[in-house]
Amino acid sequence: MFSYCADPASLDRLHWFACYLTTAKQMMFYQSFLVVIVLMLITAPIALAAGLAGALAGRSHVLPLRWIGWAYANIVRGVPDIAFFLFVPIALDQGIEYLRLKVKCPDWTEPVRQGNDFVVCAAAKMPLNSAPQYVHELYGIALAIAAYTFVFGAFGANVLSGAMRAVPHAQLETAEAYGMTRGQITRRILLPQMWVYALPGLSNLWMILIKATPLLFLLGVEDVVYWARELGGSKTSAYTYAHPDWRLWYFLVLLVFYLLLTRVSEIAFARLSRRLSRGQATAAGMKEARA
Amino acid sequence: MKKTILSTALLALLASPVLAQDVVRMGTEGAYPPYNFIDDNGQVAGFERDLGDELCKRAALTCEWVTNDWDSIIPNLVSGNYDTIMAGMSITDERKEVIDFTQDYYPPTESIYIAPEDGVDLKTGVIAAQTGTIQAGYVAETGATLLEFATGDETIAAVKNGEADAVFADKDFLLPYTEDGSLKVVGDPVALGGGIGMGLRKSDTALKDKFDAAITAMKEDGSLNTLLVKYFGKDVTQY
Structure with missing residues (x-):
């Protein structure tokens, strides 16, 4: 990075650190913080949408839809997250490759499963072997987002269906008395009012999502935990910047990062809650009205 | 409408261009x-x-x-x-x-033990090795207490902070860690694999x-x- 970094062995402490902390490898560590934040910002709205769909399906008048909504919320919540984090990306990846095989190589005759191997034609690979590395990484992150969405959507569905039940029933009946259809009641009365009841549960979920991001490492995405472990481990003379075991310091940085992240989220949720309470027939809403 | 969107998305997923070189x-x-x-x-x-x-x-x-x-x-x-x-x-x-x-x-390869000091009982002590390696399998057979870690680096950390008595791994992986004098080779090399x-x-x-x-x-x-x-x-x- 700096011109004096050519020979690290000759540097004094301050300059050594200036060089060490700006190597390309360290930069990847700094980037991975962005990866984590971006991942959460993408996952949260998609998971919320999945949760809303699940909750609405659970209230549907169509019986099979209700079953699907119920099964989704209950089965996914009942299985350890980690099982889904391992299952969803592999199942999705192999499913997509199998579909592509059917379309791209119609005359492929070999079996897809040969012993332990999962074999598809080269054109059916997802992403293609010839794709640059960043495409492979983005694909891995997309699979991770799918896994997070699947799991957190189920928890979201449960929180939202609870919130929907908390909306005063009299209001829904009044709407019906005015002649609104079921769809209109859902859109005009139920959805706008349920958020304030859902918020505490959703903020909980968000916190859990933040803390679950180190699971990314398990999915092969090079996230903050991966780099902290890799950079912090003791380095022998095979590396340009040799140093003893510094994992303690690297993990301390992670600790501070996650604490800051949850603190900022808490403040944001407190504001959102105040905003949503306005004009609501709840204790917080009444207080807001008096103030 | 929804079906069209879904099938378009599916098509886009299935139809990325094929490049010639593998x-x-x-x-x-x-x-x-x-x-x-x-x-x-x-x-x-x-x-x-x-x-x-x-x-x-x-x-x-x-x-x-x-x-x-x-x-x-x-x-x-x-x-x-x-x-x-x-x-x-x-x-x-x-x-x-x-x-x-x-x-x-x-x-x-030859595998070796390294430890902070001589006199470690390699048959009964606590030996660190990386999970799923031939060395881990060997330690389990010798009767010593096997302490497994996900990476080689963590096995070194374990012996340095006293969690384990010695590390057992490939010679060429371990030797650089003995350079600064804090760890040294103990026992005899073992030919494995x-x-x-x-x-x-x-x-x-x-x-x-x-x-x-x-x-x-x-x-x-x-x-x-x-x-x-x-x-x-x-x-x-x-x-």
Whole structure:
């Protein structure tokens, strides 16, 4: 990075650190913080949408839809997250490759499963072997987002269906008395009012999502935990910047990062809650009205 | 309407363009210096990087390096995330049941114990080793208490902070850690495994033949020995 970094062995402490902390490898560590934040910002709205769909399906008048909504919320919540984090990306990846095989190589005759191997034609690979590395990484992150969405959507569905039940029933009946259809009641009365009841549960979920991001490492995405472990481990003379075991310091940085992240989220949720309470027939809403 | 969107999305997913040249993806752990590690530029480096690049050149293949956790390195090979493993992996019968190996590109290795001081009882003490390695299997058989870790680096940390009495691993991985004098070699070296080879899917026989031919060529013209000496010193066993 700096011109004096050519020979690290000759540097004094301050300059050594200036060089060490700006190597390309360290930069990847700094980037991975962005990866984590971006991942959460993408996952949260998609998971919320999945949760809303699940909750609405659970209230549907169509019986099979209700079953699907119920099964989704209950089965996914009942299985350890980690099982889904391992299952969803592999199942999705192999499913997509199998579909592509059917379309791209119609005359492929070999079996897809040969012993332990999962074999598809080269054109059916997802992403293609010839794709640059960043495409492979983005694909891995997309699979991770799918896994997070699947799991957190189920928890979201449960929180939202609870919130929907908390909306005063009299209001829904009044709407019906005015002649609104079921769809209109859902859109005009139920959805706008349920958020304030859902918020505490959703903020909980968000916190859990933040803390679950180190699971990314398990999915092969090079996230903050991966780099902290890799950079912090003791380095022998095979590396340009040799140093003893510094994992303690690297993990301390992670600790501070996650604490800051949850603190900022808490403040944001407190504001959102105040905003949503306005004009609501709840204790917080009444207080807001008096103030 | 919804159906159209869905099928368009599906089509887009299925119809990405096919590029002519095929790329071989080389999987490695990136945490086992000097065999393979991630250098300060964030690139895979080490003996296996140099050797792998040379093999690809000789076999006229375009290769790309990817890193993967040691724990899941074999499952991700067979499910097709990459095409080869070059990660200091010894050829053993147990692994051969799941994947294929090329001939060895590193002669059968000696494994050693290192510890902070002499006098560690290697038969009854607590010995650290990396999970899923031949060394871990060996320690379990000796009757010593086996302490397993996901990476080689963590085994070193364990013996340094006193959690374990000694580490047991490949000689060439451990020796650099004895340079600063805080750890030293104890006990006798143990010969384990059938050498280090490149792992491939069993169904990938054509690729295996190409790499086998390239390794043979490098053994014959002495260039493999040159690489071995460059990374492991002149005392290394040569072909």
